[in-house]
Amino acid sequence: MLEETSDPSPVLDPDALAGPSAEPRADRPDEAVPNSGDLTVLRALDLGQMQELVAEGGFPAYRAKQLYGWVFGKGVESLDEMKNLPRSMRDWLGARSRIAPLEMIEAKGEENATRKIAWRLDDGSVIESVLMRDEGKGRTGLCISSQVGCAVGCTFCLTGFGGFVRHCTVAEIIGQVLGVRRHLLALGERIHSFVFMGMGEPMLNLGAVIASIRLMTDTEGMAISPRRITVSTAGVVQGIEEFGRAATGVNLAVSLNATTDDVRTSIMPLNSRWPIARLLKACRDFPMATRRRITVEYVLMRGINDSEQDARRLVRLLAPLRCKVNLIMFNPHEELDFQPVEESTLDLFMKILSGAHLTASVRWSKGREIEAACGQLAAHHFGAASA
Numbered sequence: 252m253l254e255e256t257s258d259p260s261p262v263l264d265p266d267a268l269a270g271p272s273a274e275p276r277a278d279r280p281d282e283a284v285p286n287s288g289d290l291t292v293l294r295a296l297d298l299g300q301m302q303e304l305v306a307e308g309g310f311p312a313y314r315a316k317q318l319y320g321w322v323f324g325k326g327v328e329s330l331d332e333m334k335n336l337p338r339s340m341r342d343w344l345g346a347r348s349r350i351a352p353l354e355m356i357e358a359k360g361e362e363n364a365t366r367k368i369a370w371r372l373d374d375g376s377v378i379e380s381v382l383m384r385d386e387g388k389g390r391t392g393l394c395i396s397s398q399v400g401c402a403v404g405c406t407f408c409l410t411g412f413g414g415f416v417r418h419c420t421v422a423e424i425i426g427q428v429l430g431v432r433r434h435l436l437a438l439g440e441r442i443h444s445f446v447f448m449g450m451g452e453p454m455l456n457l458g459a460v461i462a463s464i465r466l467m468t469d470t471e472g473m474a475i476s477p478r479r480i481t482v483s484t485a486g487v488v489q490g491i492e493e494f495g496r497a498a499t500g501v502n503l504a505v506s507l508n509a510t511t512d513d514v515r516t517s518i519m520p521l522n523s524r525w526p527i528a529r530l531l532k533a534c535r536d537f538p539m540a541t542r543r544r545i546t547v548e549y550v551l552m553r554g555i556n557d558s559e560q561d562a563r564r565l566v567r568l569l570a571p572l573r574c575k576v577n578l579i580m581f582n583p584h585e586e587l588d589f590q591p592v593e594e595s596t597l598d599l600f601m602k603i604l605s606g607a608h609l610t611a612s613v614r615w616s617k618g619r620e621i622e623a624a625c626g627q628l629a630a631h632h633f634g635a636a637s638a
């Protein structure tokens with residue numbers, strides 16, 4: 252019988268990262284992966300694996316494509332919805348497999364431009380997805396989590412503060428996309444872009460992230476254009492290199508957030524392992540179509556990385572890179588020791604970047620009222636999940 256793996260080909264052990272948050276917390280053991288029993292999780296199977304499953308039951312080969320279409324194309328959540336499959340096949344599937352949809356436990360900010368959705372996983376862990384609507388362009392983006400918690404330990408991030416719990420499985424990553432798609436369809440909305448920028452560092456769960464991207468972009472199933480998907484990393488260089496070799500065709504974003512190694516290491520401990528020069532070289536070497544650019548994210552924090560010299564150093568650092576810069580206003584939280592910058596500082600940054608012909612845009616923290624800083628919604632549920 253086919254089994255789902257949480258991490259088909261891990262690049263790095265999250266515990267190997269520097270930083271206090273690299274240690275999994277005792278009350279949230281990282282071995283707590285979902286127990287699917289002996290049931291095959293359909294949302295973790297590619298078409299070839301589904302063909303094997305269907306052949307195992309002695310059903311005609313064309314039934315595999317139909318099954319695949321129901322699971323990924325239509326995103327159904329029960330076998331009973333698969334109307335063109337014979338009852339005998341649905342019964343056979345029901346005895347040995349499950350679709351494993353995620354349980355949506357909270358959707359915050361329904362009326363806002365930013366909506367957070369919390370999901371409870373089989374082992375009680377909670378992850379979140381964030382929907383961001385660009386009112387001007389009338390487009391909606393979905394931010395996906397790839398891990399429960401995070402081992403990277405960025406000091407400005409609430410997820411990093413909570414530490415690493417475990418990797419998300421392929422079905423848990425795909426489940427966020429299918430669950431939100433279904434939720435939005437009922438409201439007459441659709442998702443235009445997808446970014447792996449929720450909880451966790453995608454490059455530390457790369458096997459599952461790549462498998463999920465292959466499922467998302469498969470034209471026989473979810474059929475999402477790779478151009479509409481972005482994977483965002485804090486700078487795991489080894490992962491960026493391996494991800495480039497996987498040739499998924501999706502976009503890359505890098506969270507830079509500082510212009511000197513001292514400052515970057517102080518707010519992103521992984522910089523001691525992969526300093527700025529090494530990270531930017533990996534970005535320059537990342538294979539991209541001619542007209543595509545890497546997104547460089549820069550969270551502006553008062554007194555940390557917001558000086559005029561920072562802006563000028565940023566220009567110099569990024570000059571050799573085909574990129575665009577996304578300046579992000581820090582979203583304050585009582586448990587984090589950082590503050591947002593004044594608008595005048597942001598204006599100066601924008602002026603210096605634009606003056607150097609760097610394409611830059613600003614992302615405002617639209618979701619303060621729904622605690623939209625990274626990981627803040629899920630943090631509410633961790634206590635209950637681990638009890």
Ligand code: SF4
Binds near residue numbers: 405409485
């Ligand atoms: S910012 Fe991203 S990589 Fe850093 S701790 Fe938070 S979730 Fe992890």
